[in-house]
Amino acid sequence: xxxxxxxxxxxxxxxxxxxxxxxxxxxxxxxxxxxxxxxxxxxxxxxxxxxxxxxxxxxxxxxxxxxxxxxxxxxxxxxxxxxxxxxxxxxxxxxxxxxxxxxxxxxxxxxx
Amino acid sequence: xxxxxxxxxxxxxxxxxxxxxxxxxxxxxxxxxxxxxxxxxxxxxxxxxxxxxxxxxxxxxxxxxxxxxxxxxxxxxxxxxxxxxxxxxxxxxxxxxxxxxxxxxxxxxxxxxxxxx
Numbered sequence: 001x002x003x004x005x006x007x008x009x010x011x012x013x014x015x016x017x018x019x020x021x022x023x024x025x026x027x028x029x030x031x032x033x034x035x036x037x038x039x040x041x042x043x044x045x046x047x048x049x050x051x052x053x054x055x056x057x058x059x060x061x062x063x064x065x066x067x068x069x070x071x072x073x074x075x076x077x078x079x080x081x082x083x084x085x086x087x088x089x090x091x092x093x094x095x096x097x098x099x100x101x102x103x104x105x106x107x108x109x110x111x112x
Numbered sequence: 113x114x115x116x117x118x119x120x121x122x123x124x125x126x127x128x129x130x131x132x133x134x135x136x137x138x139x140x141x142x143x144x145x146x147x148x149x150x151x152x153x154x155x156x157x158x159x160x161x162x163x164x165x166x167x168x169x170x171x172x173x174x175x176x177x178x179x180x181x182x183x184x185x186x187x188x189x190x191x192x193x194x195x196x197x198x199x200x201x202x203x204x205x206x207x208x209x210x211x212x213x214x215x216x217x218x219x220x221x222x223x224x225x226x227x228x229x
Contacts, residue, residue, distance in 0.1 A: 004154075035220075042116075042202055043155070043220040088154050099145065099168050100218060102154030
C-alpha cells in the first residue's frame with residue numbers, strides 16, 4: 001500500500017546543515033520528490049530522484065535514496081532563514097493514475 | 113511564462129452549498145491534477161485529467177467532480193459541502209505526453225483556500 005511518513009519538526013541554526021527524512025512503503029515507486037511549502041503558498045518542486053539512483057545533488061540540496069530500506073533524505077547545506085518552510089516528500093507510482101502520494105510534511109525552523 | 117493559476121484565492125461557503133474552483137495549467141501542459149490539503153497534513157490526490165478525460169481518481173466521495181476543457185483548463189466541483197471540506201485545494205499541471213518520453217514533474221498553483229461554515 002501507499003504510505004509516506006516524515007518527522008514533524010526540525011530546528012537548526014543558520015549555516016548548519018539540515019537533514020529531513022522520509023520513509024515510504026511502496027516498492028513500486030518510480031520517482032520520489034521533495035516539495036517546499038511556505039506559509040499561505042502552494043508547493044514548490046525542489047528536486048526529485050529516480051528510483052534507480054542512490055544520490056542526486058543540486059546546488060545546496062542533496063537527495064539520498066536507500067531503496068532497500070525505503071528511506072529518502074534531503075540534506076540542505078548552509079541552511080538559511082529563507083529555508084524555513086514545510087518540506088514534503090512524495091512518491092509517484094508507475095501504475096495507472098500516476099498521482100503523487102505525500103507525507104504529512106516536516107516543518108523546518110531555521111534560527112538566526 | 114506564467115505558472116499554474118487558480119481562482120478564486122479564497123472562498124467562504126456554508127454547509128450544503130456547492131462550489132466551483134478553477135485552474136489554468138502552464139502553457140503547453142496537457143495534464144491537470146487536483147489535490148486537497150487539510151490544515152496540518154500533506155496534499156491528498158483527488159483527480160487527474162489528461163486530454164479532457166479522467167485518468168485517475170482518489171478516495172473521495174461522488175460529491176467531488178471535475179472536468180477539463182479543450183484549452184486544458186479545469187474545474188473542480190464540490191456539492192453538498194461539509195465542514196470537513198474546508199481545505200486548501202491545489203491544482204498541478206504536468207507536460208504529460210502519450211509518447212515514450214517520461215515526463216513526470218508536477219507544478220503546483222498557489223491553491224484556493226475554501227472555508228465551509
